[in-house]
Amino acid sequence: MNISANKEEKTYVITIDGEIDASSSIELDTAISEAIKKGERKILVDCAKLNYISSAGLGVFMSYLEDFEEQGIKIALFHMNDKVKSVFEILGLVDLIDIVPTKEEAEKIVE
Template sequence: MLNIEHKTTGDYSVLMLSGEVDASNSVDLDAAIQRMLGEGVQKLLVDGSKLEYISSAGLGVFMSYLEEFQEKNIRLAIFGLLEKVHQVFIILGLDKLILIKSTQEEALAAIS
C-alpha cells in the first residue's frame, strides 16, 4: 500500500511517500507529480523516510519526469531514504541523475 501526501511551504513543495511503490500504484505517484506540476511547483522535495519499497515501475515514474524537469528548470531532490531503498537507486545508477540527500535540510540546500 502507498500513502501520498504533499504540502507546499514557501517556495518549495514536499511529496511524502509512505509504504510501497509498485506497478499497481505507481500511477498514483505519477498523478501526484502531475498535480504538483499543474500547481507550478519549481522546487520539489520527495520525503522517502517512510518508503519501504520501490519497484522499477516506481523508479520509472521519477525517470519519466527528469527531462521535463530539466526543460522547465524544476529542481528535484529525494531525502531520507531507508538504506535498502537507497541501494536500489544506486544499483540502477539513479543516484547520478537524481539528487539524493539524508535530510530535508540538506535536500533543500541542494536545490536552492
C-alpha cells in the first residue's frame, strides 16, 4: 500500500493506492496526523486506487472526526469504488464522513 500527499492550490490531497488493513492502517494514520500537524484545513482523500479497507482503516478515519470538528478541518473522500464504500455503509459511517463521486464535488464540500 502506498500513500502520498500533495499540497494543491486550495486543498491538501492524500492519495491511497492499495489495501488498508490491520497491517497497513498505521500509514493512513500517519498521513492524516501529518496533515493536521501541518495545519491543513481542507483535506481531500483520493480513493480511486483504494481496493480494500478493513475496520482498521475505518477506525483511523473515525478516530480523527472529533479533531476535525474541534479544529475546523473539513475532509471529503472521493473516487471510492462501490465495494469499498459498502464497508462504510454497513456501519452507517457514510452519515459521519463525506464520500462523493468526484474530486470537484469533494472540493465544494471542503470550500
